Amino acid sequence: MCENDIKGEVESAVRVSLCGPNLKGNELRYVSDAIKSQWVSNGNYITSLEKAICSYVGIKGTVACQSGTSGIHLSMIALGIREGDEVIVPTVAFIAAVNPVRYVGAYPVFMDCDNSLCMDPEKLEEFLNYECVFDGNILVNKATNRIIKAIIVVHVFGNLGNMDKILELAKLFKLKLVEDATEALGSYYVHGPLKGKYAGTMGDIGVFSFNGNKIITTGGGGAVVSNDNRLLEKIRFLSGQAKNDPLYFVHDEIGYNYRMSNIQAAIGLGQIEQIEKFIEIKNKNYEIYKKFGIELLPFNDQIRSNKWFYAHLTRKRKDLINYLLKSGVEVRPLWMLVHLQKCYCKFQSYKIEKARYFLERIVNLPCGTDLCKSSLMHVVDLLKKF
Numbered sequence: 001m002c003e004n005d006i007k008g009e010v011e012s013a014v015r016v017s018l019c020g021p022n023l024k025g026n027e028l029r030y031v032s033d034a035i036k037s038q039w040v041s042n043g044n045y046i047t048s049l050e051k052a053i054c055s056y057v058g059i060k061g062t063v064a065c066q067s068g069t070s071g072i073h074l075s076m077i078a079l080g081i082r083e084g085d086e087v088i089v090p091t092v093a094f095i096a097a098v099n100p101v102r103y104v105g106a107y108p109v110f111m112d113c114d115n116s117l118c119m120d121p122e123k124l125e126e127f128l129n130y131e132c133v134f135d136g137n138i139l140v141n142k143a144t145n146r147i148i149k150a151i152i153v154v155h156v157f158g159n160l161g162n163m164d165k166i167l168e169l170a171k172l173f174k175l176k177l178v179e180d181a182t183e184a185l186g187s188y189y190v191h192g193p194l195k196g197k198y199a200g201t202m203g204d205i206g207v208f209s210f211n212g213n214k215i216i217t218t219g220g221g222g223a224v225v226s227n228d229n230r231l232l233e234k235i236r237f238l239s240g241q242a243k244n245d246p247l248y249f250v251h252d253e254i255g256y257n258y259r260m261s262n263i264q265a266a267i268g269l270g271q272i273e274q275i276e277k278f279i280e281i282k283n284k285n286y287e288i289y290k291k292f293g294i295e296l297l298p299f300n301d302q303i304r305s306n307k308w309f310y311a312h313l314t315r316k317r318k319d320l321i322n323y324l325l326k327s328g329v330e331v332r333p334l335w336m337l338v339h340l341q342k343c344y345c346k347f348q349s350y351k352i353e354k355a356r357y358f359l360e361r362i363v364n365l366p367c368g369t370d371l372c373k374s375s376l377m378h379v380v381d382l383l384k385k386f
């Protein structure tokens with residue numbers, strides 16, 4: 001087993017982690033520099049990281065923040081989503097994609113996924129056409145009589161669904177579009193009408209996460225990106241406690257302490273320098289699993305995916321998970337669907353079918369960028385013996 005895996009006394013206790021961080025570039029050097037300079041809260045690393053993200057994904061502006069969740073929260077506020085509004089969200093998502101809808105007092109409407117695990121544009125279209133009605137320029141949900149303001153899509157596991165169609169629908173129905181691209185930094189279309197477009201850059205706002213398990217990490221952190229400077233200025237303002245006068249501390253609005261620290265940004269800069277290498281490894285390991293006969297859910301063939309997470313489908317999900325965990329291999333099921341969660345089951349959901357199918361079958365296999373060949377083959381062998 002490789003040095004990164006936690007070694008046990010016996011073979012069966014050998015641990016292979018699901019998706020750990022990989023911090024072997026300039027991270028330590030940049031963090032030391034930030035500490036030596038005494039610039040730990042504000043500082044140049046924040047600006048450098050924001051610039052690096054802009055040029056990497058091809059967008060006008062970036063605001064670094066404390067987490068993906070805080071980025072989505074600020075996006076909701078900046079887009080004018082208020083108490084009593086509705087936001088269309090996916091049920092196949094980490095719950096953090098939906099919680100910010102509730103933070104602002106709005107209501108989620110849950111959509112199904114298609115085979116990409118991302119939001120099903122056909123069902124979305126059906127819902128918008130038949131379950132909603134325009135009152136002037138305002139879209140109203142017939143069942144609840146509430147105003148629908150926005151859609152949040154999640155680029156699940158680094159995949160991109162049919163964004164072309166979703167963008168068209170958002171425009172047609174005058175809805176704001178937020179891309180939860182927390183798992184998809186570096187994924188982009190290589191074919192089709194959106195060729196060259198990166199995850200996070202197609203909607204009104206895109207959000208990335210730099211949590212420890214994401215493709216790059218700052219320990220905890222995130223970033224909001226947009227081509228709309230007005231939106232970004234609002235987000236930057238709100239993330240720094242909405243300070244109208246920084247000398248006399250005048251605040252005309254209620255703000256948040258959601259700014260990223262210079263220490264976090266120093267780690268992030270060291271990380272983004274290596275992102276293409278990480279994506280290469282993710283892609284290579286994905287192919288190795290497949291070469292040895294392990295079936296994995298495909299990614300959209302119109303994109304270059306960052307292949308953040310690999311999804312293996314099995315009819316014996318629970319048995320496989322228990323077997324691999326007992327063998328020291330960290331795996332996990334798909335998140336419990338958000339519309340089935342205790343805090344969300346009372347809200348509207350629209351014809352959720354495919355999500356249930358995937359919920360019952362998906363097992364995420366080890367996919368870390370420090371996963372060595374011997375560990376990977378160990379997982380393959382275990383899967384074959386199952």
Ligand SMILES: *Cc1c(COP(=O)(O)O)cnc(C)c1O
Nearest residue numbers: 067068069094096097182209211
């Ligand atoms: C990780 C993640 C988030 C939240 O990001 P944090 O930085 O952990 O707050 C939101 N949505 C999805 C789909 C995620 O995977």
